[in-house]
Amino acid sequence: MNLNILRSQVRRRVVPALARPYATAFDSPGSLEDADPRNARPGRGGLSGRGRGGRGRGGRGREGGRESGDKEKGWAAPLVKPESPSFFTGRAAYFDHVLALEEAVVGTRSALKTLQLLPLPSFARASVEPYPTVWASKEDMGDILGGKLTTTRYRRVSVLLNQLNEYRSISNTAGCIELTAGISDLLSAFERANMEAVLMRGKRKPVEFDEYGRTYTIGRRKTSSARCWMIPVQPKNEPTPSSPHPLWITSDDDGLASLGLPSQNPVEVTSSQILINNIPLSEFFPLPADRERIVRPMKIAGLIGAYNVFAIVRGGGTTGQSGAVALAVAKGLAAHVPDVEFMLRRAKLLRRDPRMVERKKTGLAKSRKAYSWVKR
Numbered sequence: 001m002n003l004n005i006l007r008s009q010v011r012r013r014v015v016p017a018l019a020r021p022y023a024t025a026f027d028s029p030g031s032l033e034d035a036d037p038r039n040a041r042p043g044r045g046g047l048s049g050r051g052r053g054g055r056g057r058g059g060r061g062r063e064g065g066r067e068s069g070d071k072e073k074g075w076a077a078p079l080v081k082p083e084s085p086s087f088f089t090g091r092a093a094y095f096d097h098v099l100a101l102e103e104a105v106v107g108t109r110s111a112l113k114t115l116q117l118l119p120l121p122s123f124a125r126a127s128v129e130p131y132p133t134v135w136a137s138k139e140d141m142g143d144i145l146g147g148k149l150t151t152t153r154y155r156r157v158s159v160l161l162n163q164l165n166e167y168r169s170i171s172n173t174a175g176c177i178e179l180t181a182g183i184s185d186l187l188s189a190f191e192r193a194n195m196e197a198v199l200m201r202g203k204r205k206p207v208e209f210d211e212y213g214r215t216y217t218i219g220r221r222k223t224s225s226a227r228c229w230m231i232p233v234q235p236k237n238e239p240t241p242s243s244p245h246p247l248w249i250t251s252d253d254d255g256l257a258s259l260g261l262p263s264q265n266p267v268e269v270t271s272s273q274i275l276i277n278n279i280p281l282s283e284f285f286p287l288p289a290d291r292e293r294i295v296r297p298m299k300i301a302g303l304i305g306a307y308n309v310f311a312i313v314r315g316g317g318t319t320g321q322s323g324a325v326a327l328a329v330a331k332g333l334a335a336h337v338p339d340v341e342f343m344l345r346r347a348k349l350l351r352r353d354p355r356m357v358e359r360k361k362t363g364l365a366k367s368r369k370a371y372s373w374v375k376r
Helices: 003-018 030-036 060-073 091-113 120-127 138-145 153-176 177-190 196-199 251-258 288-299 318-336 336-345
Strands: 213-220 224-232 274-276 307-314
Touching: 091 138, 091 153, 091 177, 091 224, 138 153, 138 177, 153 177, 213 318, 224 318, 288 318, 288 336, 307 318
Parallel strands: 274 307
Antiparallel strands: 213 224, 224 307
């Protein structure tokens, strides 16, 4: 019963579709060859002139007469020339940019050779100041070139850009303003948007002075941080008498005067204050090692008692806090007296100590200490 139903459905749907008449008239295969002169065979049709109207003579039959009409109609579609010579590479935009950069490199090199700037000797090349720049990342460069870039393609573009940047440095040093401006306009499209911020990474900001002559520096050690303000000590102007009183003259002064030697003037020793969180240094750091760590930059620079120091420390213990204050003090001394920066740098006082506390491990008492092994 089911098979009969299936057969009836097939007959009802498939058979009328197969029996549906064609909308176009039927043409024999022979007439199709006569319709297109390109498909005509040499022994048949109008190309050889051997049709019904003439045998072996071209132009007498219908096929021979159609040949000229087919050429006039233009059976072959006109060829469209691609806009880019790199159209068939699959990455036309990328290779167009590469070809443009290569042409720019060749043109710039020839211009520098014309100006007698290439080739440069080794000593002249060493004196050329590099032109700082940062190229776009691989992803951004792919957006510029119109497609995702592989590492090899990105490296190829970077090599060409570096070559142009080197030529820009040479032209800039030589004073060729127009050539430098032209290269800069070309390379600006491939530079990173935040190039200035990237170039400033790793460079220390100069210490600034306020209107009172104070410096503000920051130091860190372990988990401690210190903010430090330093200001030079103001000498005390004490009034000196115009003529000394006879009672003030001691026997030592009389002896030196009798010998014809000048009297010795007392050496003025300035005293400075070092306050940590508004507490004197000796009270805030009871351990001598911590106090010596803070005063060490002043000892090396020979500036003990020359500056008043006020610091605010946060976090960590006494060792970390004293190290943070010492780093801030060293930075302040280098700002006040630039001549001592070399000594402080050689003493490694201007560099933060990168050592940190090692983390505790699971199954150990501390970072590396293990528990005692007990048999029972």
